[in-house]
Amino acid sequence: MKKASQLKKIISFFTSFTLILALVINFPVIVHADVNDKTFNIIEITDFHGALNDASGNPVAGVLADRIDTVKRNNPSRTLILGGGDLYQGSATSNIMKGAPVQEVMSEIGMEVTALGNHEFDWGLNTIIDTTMKGAKYSIVCSNLYDKKDGKRVFDPYKIIEKDGVRIAIIGGISTETPTIVLPEYVKDYEFRNLTDEINSVAKEIKDSKLADVTIALVHEGDNSDNVTGPIFDMANNLKNVDAVFGGHTHTKVCGSASMTKIPVYIANSYGKGYINAKFTITDNKKIKFETPTYDNNYVALDNENGYKAKDPITYYKVDKIVDNANEKVAPETNEVIGYNTEKDLTRNRNVEPYGSSVLGNWASDITRLAVKADVGFQNNGGLRIDIPKGEITTGTMWKFMPFDNTIYKFNMTKAQIKEVLEAAVKDGGKGIQVSGIKFTYDSTSPSGNRVKEITREDGREISDSEILSVAAPDFIATGGDGFQTFYNAGGNNPSNDTHIVVRDAFIEWCRENKDKNGENTIANKEVSRIINISNNLVFQEKKAA
Numbered sequence: 375m376k377k378a379s380q381l382k383k384i385i386s387f388f389t390s391f392t393l394i395l396a397l398v399i400n401f402p403v404i405v406h407a408d409v410n411d412k413t414f415n416i417i418e419i420t421d422f423h424g425a426l427n428d429a430s431g432n433p434v435a436g437v438l439a440d441r442i443d444t445v446k447r448n449n450p451s452r453t454l455i456l457g458g459g460d461l462y463q464g465s466a467t468s469n470i471m472k473g474a475p476v477q478e479v480m481s482e483i484g485m486e487v488t489a490l491g492n493h494e495f496d497w498g499l500n501t502i503i504d505t506t507m508k509g510a511k512y513s514i515v516c517s518n519l520y521d522k523k524d525g526k527r528v529f530d531p532y533k534i535i536e537k538d539g540v541r542i543a544i545i546g547g548i549s550t551e552t553p554t555i556v557l558p559e560y561v562k563d564y565e566f567r568n569l570t571d572e573i574n575s576v577a578k579e580i581k582d583s584k585l586a587d588v589t590i591a592l593v594h595e596g597d598n599s600d601n602v603t604g605p606i607f608d609m610a611n612n613l614k615n616v617d618a619v620f621g622g623h624t625h626t627k628v629c630g631s632a633s634m635t636k637i638p639v640y641i642a643n644s645y646g647k648g649y650i651n652a653k654f655t656i657t658d659n660k661k662i663k664f665e666t667p668t669y670d671n672n673y674v675a676l677d678n679e680n681g682y683k684a685k686d687p688i689t690y691y692k693v694d695k696i697v698d699n700a701n702e703k704v705a706p707e708t709n710e711v712i713g714y715n716t717e718k719d720l721t722r723n724r725n726v727e728p729y730g731s732s733v734l735g736n737w738a739s740d741i742t743r744l745a746v747k748a749d750v751g752f753q754n755n756g757g758l759r760i761d762i763p764k765g766e767i768t769t770g771t772m773w774k775f776m777p778f779d780n781t782i783y784k785f786n787m788t789k790a791q792i793k794e795v796l797e798a799a800v801k802d803g804g805k806g807i808q809v810s811g812i813k814f815t816y817d818s819t820s821p822s823g824n825r826v827k828e829i830t831r832e833d834g835r836e837i838s839d840s841e842i843l844s845v846a847a848p849d850f851i852a853t854g855g856d857g858f859q860t861f862y863n864a865g866g867n868n869p870s871n872d873t874h875i876v877v878r879d880a881f882i883e884w885c886r887e888n889k890d891k892n893g894e895n896t897i898a899n900k901e902v903s904r905i906i907n908i909s910n911n912l913v914f915q916e917k918k919a920a
Contacts (some may be wrong), residue, residue, distance in 0.1 A: 412538055415449050416590070416652045417442055419485070420458025420622035421644035423493070424468030424476055426697045428682065429763060429774065434646035435479045435697050436689030437682040442483055443690055445651060451538045455484050458622030458642065459491025459548065459594030462506055464759065466708045466773030467700050472497055473506035475700035479693050481511035487533045487544050490516040491594040491622065492552040495560045496778060499528070515546030515592065518572035520565040528564065531576045534586055540656055543586035545576050545616070547593035549605065549623055555756070557780075558853045558862075569593060570609045577615035587660055591616050596624025596641060602633075610637045617662050618654070629667055638664045646682075708770030713885040713897070720762040720897055722755070726907045728818060729800045734758055735808030736904065737897050738776075738881070743810040745880035746784045746873050748846035750792065751810035754856055757848060757877070758808075762897070769882055776878040783852035783872055785865025787845045789829060789837045794860040796826045805856040812837070813904040827908060848877050 419438070426435045446453045457480060462473025480488075494502045507514070517531035532545040550566045573591050580586050591613065597604030606621040610632035613619070621628065621641040627648075628641035642650035652667035681687060720737075724730035738758055743751025760774045787795075796814055799807040802822040813832050816825040830836055837843070845865075851858045852866035865871045885897075 410658045411655050412452060412540060413449070413653055413655045414452040414454065414537060414540070414542075415445055416618075416620070416650075416654065417445060417453065417455045418458055418592075418620045418640065418642040418650045418652070419455070419461070419480070419483075419646075420489075420594075420620075420642045421460045421491070421625055422457075422462075422476065422480075422646055423460055423464030423644065424462055424473065424777075425465060425646040426467055426475060426479065426700065427465075428646075429760065430683075432682045433687055433689050433694060433697065434682050435476075436691075436694045437687050438646050438649065439479065439483050439690035439693040440688050442649065446484060452540075453484075454535060454537060454542060455486055456544065456590075456592055456620060457485050457488025457512070458592065458620060459489040460493040460622060461488065461491065462502075463493040463496045464645075464774070464777050466770040466777075467697075467704050469773060469777050470704045470707060471700060472501055474508070475696055477506050477508075477510050478696045481509075482690075482692050482696065485512040486535055487512055487515055487546070487592065489546045489592045489594045489622065490514050490519065490529065490548045492549060492556055495552065495556040498560050499564075515544060516548055517545055517576050518547050518550070518567045518569050520567060522563050522565050531572070532580065534580075540588065541586040543577075543580045543589045544592050545573050545580075545589065547573055547591065547595065549593075549595045551605075554857055555855065557850050558855060569595065570612045573609070573616065574612075574614050577613070581615045587656060588654070588662055589616050591619045593619065594622045596621055597626055597628050597630075597639075599624065599626050601626075601628050601630045606639055606641070607632055610639050611635055613637060618652070618664055620650075620652075640667055708768060708773060710769045711766045712769055712772070712882055713767035713889045715762055715764050715767055715897065717764070719764055722758050722761055724806075724905075725903055726905065726910055728907075729804065729806040729816070729905060730907065731808065731902060731904045733902075734762065734775075734897075736810065736902050738877075739808040739810035741880050741884045742782055742848065742877060743846045744884070745875055746782055746846045747844075748784055748811070749843040750787075750812050750845045752795070752845065752847040752851065752861075753808040753810075754848060754851045755806045755808060756856065757850065767885055767897075772878055772882050772885070776881060778848075778850065778877075780848035780850050780877045781872055782846050782875045782877055782880065783849050783861075783866055784844060784846050785852075785868070785871045786842045787864045789839055789841060789843070791860055791864050792843070792845070793826050793829060795858055796829065797823055798858055798860065800825050807851075807858075809904050813906070815906045815908045817909050818907050819909045832904065 428434050462468050462476045468476050514529045515533050516529040519528045521528055532543050534541055534543045547569045552566055553561045577589055595606045597606050610619045611634040618638045625644040627643050630639050640650050640652050650667050654662055654664040656662050720733050722732045722734050724732050739751040739753040742753055800816045811832055814829040815827045852861045854862035
């Protein structure tokens with residue numbers, strides 16, 4: 375016993391001496407975390423958009439699952455997997471099967487809770503609830519979506535998950551922009567309340583009731599692509615009793631913090647190209663510290679030995695089986711070759727900024743117009759989801775290009791009404807638009823709402839103020855989506871104007887009818903400028919000055 379006591383004194387002396395020496399000579403001392411501290415991995419997958427495979431058929435979901443499985447095995451009891459919304463809609467396989475295979479993949483990966491995205495409304499929310507989520511091992515949380523009929527929340531506002539004795543509350547939310555970017559018919563029964571107010575209310579309830587040790591806001595909302603500003607940062611700057619915010623929606627990778635509250639703000643990559651692995655440590659006295667998360671080390675789009683574009687990518691076999699089975703089921707519908715693109719990639723790149731024409735925008739609006747024999751055709755930019763690569767064009771290609779089940783509305787408009795539509799397209803914050811049968815000029819330096827300067831037929835012939843033109847537009851914008859209220863007032867409010875021709879079907883049928891067996895382009899790949907920003911057009915300006 376005496377020897378033990380002496381040994382303790384000697385150890386104590388040398389420990390004190392070492393610390394004093396370190397202070398005197400500035401020698402670095404490694405301080406280890408308290409043995410009772412617990413470190414957790416918070417993984418977020420967001421805006422997956424049905425990307426079970428990429429456009430070339432590479433195993434996006436399989437590689438993603440393998441990467442995440444490695445994280446889980448390294449920290450098995452302290453890993454939490456979250457979804458940021460917009461998980462299902464976007465690929466032929468997922469769309470045809472109403473998101474079921476994506477849900478099965480996320481369940482297999484180990485997702486425990488997800489936010490609700492705006493694209494979860496694309497098939498009607500009941501489809502997500504009754505079909506997509508059937509048998510899911512995770513749940514949807516959303517604090518700010520209410521049913522107008524009974525005034526109650528549609529989903530649970532939060533979920534509490536216990537990991538290794540630590541209770542983590544996840545409060546869900548959806549962007550209040552949703553009603554303007556979803557088919558109006560699918561959101562008319564819902565109220566989207568203020569996101570910040572609802573999260574604060576729920577977070578206070580959780581704190582007052584001592585329900586959780588850590589509180590996370592999981593919202594389908596994004597930034598301004600600058601990692602500093604935007605709706606998600608505006609919200610985070612006004613949150614209370616929240617330890618971190620995970621977002622989505624804008625397809626941007628974000629690792630920042632709110633300037634006022636210092637709450638960490640994270641958004642993972644989209645389309646399965648990666649996920650965020652954010653770590654936090656909690657101490658015995660419940661102090662929480664988030665570390666800088668990792669992105670690139672887990673990035674699955676890199677063409678390397680582990681990426682999904684690799685020659686022999688490493689995948690998770692159970693997820694591969696889910697994807698293969700789903701692809702096999704839809705193959706008869708998606709593998710038909712309906713055309714060819716032999717010259718170069720067909721793109722949605724606009725010829726002028728901030729709003730202009732694109733090769734695919736021109737083509738899409740042309741087919742929308744021709745399908746119902748209208749004078750003028752319109753196509754919203756957001757409805758066209760991919761560029762079309764060089765090579766064979768299949769029905770699956772068209773499902774990716776136009777994944778929405780939009781139908782074509784046909785109704786009559788005056789030149790004045792068409793001008794209102796175009797003004798809405800090119801105003802500050804406008805969504806832009808693609809046109810067929812007409813062309814127009816605008817001046818981006820003019821006051822918003824007074825920018826459209828000239829509208830003519832596509833061949834340059836004038837349109838008189840008294841003429842009535844037949845117009846074709848997808849039901850999304852025809853019924854007021856993207857802020858095009860003029861379409862709604864002119865005829866989108868009348869269901870009898872719905873031709874029930876699905877826009878995507880019109881694209882597919884046109885490709886079939888114009889398929890060139892000699893391998894020439896099915897879709898004309900020529901630059902046609904139908905939208906001209908005259909503030910960038912020196913020739914026009916010189917002519918005007920003369």
